Amino acid sequence: MDKIGRYEFLAEPFHCDYAGRLFMGHLGNHLLNAADFHSTDRGFGMKYLMTIQRSWVLSRLAIEVVDMPSMYEKFTVETWVESAMRYFTNRNFKVVGSNGKTQAWGRSVWAMINTESRHPEDIYAIDNGAIDKWIVKDYDCPIDKCGRVALSDGVQLIKTIDTTYSDVDINGHVNSVKYIEHVLDLWSIEWYREHKLKRFEIAYVAEAHQGERLSFYREQINEMEYYVRIVRNDGTETCRSRVVFK
Numbered sequence: 001m002d003k004i005g006r007y008e009f010l011a012e013p014f015h016c017d018y019a020g021r022l023f024m025g026h027l028g029n030h031l032l033n034a035a036d037f038h039s040t041d042r043g044f045g046m047k048y049l050m051t052i053q054r055s056w057v058l059s060r061l062a063i064e065v066v067d068m069p070s071m072y073e074k075f076t077v078e079t080w081v082e083s084a085m086r087y088f089t090n091r092n093f094k095v096v097g098s099n100g101k102t103q104a105w106g107r108s109v110w111a112m113i114n115t116e117s118r119h120p121e122d123i124y125a126i127d128n129g130a131i132d133k134w135i136v137k138d139y140d141c142p143i144d145k146c147g148r149v150a151l152s153d154g155v156q157l158i159k160t161i162d163t164t165y166s167d168v169d170i171n172g173h174v175n176s177v178k179y180i181e182h183v184l185d186l187w188s189i190e191w192y193r194e195h196k197l198k199r200f201e202i203a204y205v206a207e208a209h210q211g212e213r214l215s216f217y218r219e220q221i222n223e224m225e226y227y228v229r230i231v232r233n234d235g236t237e238t239c240r241s242r243v244v245f246k
Contacts, residue, residue, distance in 0.1 A: 003136045004080040005038035011069040018189060020071040024197055025181040028063060031093045031106050032176065034077040042134055044126055046170075053115045054126070058176045059088065060109040062201045064143040067103050074098050080136040087111055087120045089131065092141040105143045115171070118207075146201045149227050149240040155217040158186050163212050173207035174214075174238075183228050183241050186218055195224070199244040208238045 015026040039045035039056070049055055069075045078094040093106030112121045123131060161182065169175035179202060187195075208214060213233040220226050228241040 001042065003134050004078055004139060005034060005041065006076055006078050007034045007037050008074055008076050009033075011071055011073045011075065013071050016071045017192070019192075021068040022070070023181070024063065024065075024068075024184055024200055025177050027065075027068065027095070027104065028061065028180050028200075029177045030077055031061075031063070031079070031095075031108070032058070034079045034093065035091055035108070035110075038079050044131055049112070049126075050115070054121055055113055055115050055171055056110050057113050057171065058108060058204060059111050060107075060146040060201075060203045061176070062107045062143065062146045062199065063093075063104055064106070064199045065104045065197055067097065067101070068197075069095070069097060069103055075103060080139055081131065081134050082136065082141065084123055084131050084135060086122055086124060089123060092139075094141070105141055107141060107143060107145055109146070143199075146203060147242065149201070149203065149229075149242050151217070151219050151227050151229050151240070155219040155227075155229060158216045158218045160213055160215045163208060163210050163214060165210060168210045173209055176202075176204065179204070179230065179239050179241075182214070182216065183230070183239075183243065186216060186228065195245040197243070198224075198246040199242070201242040203240045204238070205240065206232070206236050206238050208232050214238065 009030045011022045016022055036045055040047050076096045080092055082090040082092050089110050091108045095104035097103045112123050114121050163174055167174045167178045215231045217229040218226055224245045226243045230239040231237050
């Protein structure tokens with residue numbers, strides 16, 4: 001089996017925005033699906049981990065868009081493990097359009113947790129460190145890794161939302177992709193008519209659960225760059241995000 005996984009997806013019409021382009025949230029969902037398919041096929045995916053009270057949890061994600069897939073377009077997501085440490089693993093993505101051109105790149109960091117204690121688990125304890133044989137070091141991912149998002153005291157509260165049933169995933173907390181959608185909803189359709197999303201970064205800090213309220217704070221760094229902080233109603237920060245437009 002190849003170390004690099006390749007999976008075909010379709011930009012379904014109801015997963016596309018007003019301009020007929022795939023929503024960033026749905027692209028992110030396809031990347032996460034590809035990661036699950038890849039790890040499951042190679043023996044360290046969620047399907048197996050759940051039987052031993054383990055799970056993968058996304059820690060960081062960065063997506064850089066060249067040309068978002070358009071409605072009804074078939075595209076391929078390539079994914080591979082770039083490196084692994086005791087508690088974290090780095091996984092990359094490449095999105096290739098039906099014309100063979102690269103449409104997007106992605107970088108992600110994952111942690112393995114115990115589903116009962118919610119504490120980190122040793123990745124190398126799974127199948128005697130078998131993840132090492134799937135590491136790919138010679139396949140380039142040209143985008144930057146997630147940087148540090150440092151907000152100032154001038155950050156502005158934009159909105160507060162309630163978390164509901166459809167926000168929560170199999171791990172029992174607010175889904176990673178839902179955060180992406182909520183962040184991008186901070187800008188209007190009119191804004192998106194004039195600006196395209198170039199890069200999206202998110203770092204997950206703490207879990208949020210159904211029934212908790214989330215407050216979204218935004219700071220403008222320059223004309224095309226923004227930082228966002230998401231905070232639970234108890235004051236705990238759950239995520240930090242960086243959004244770059246063009």
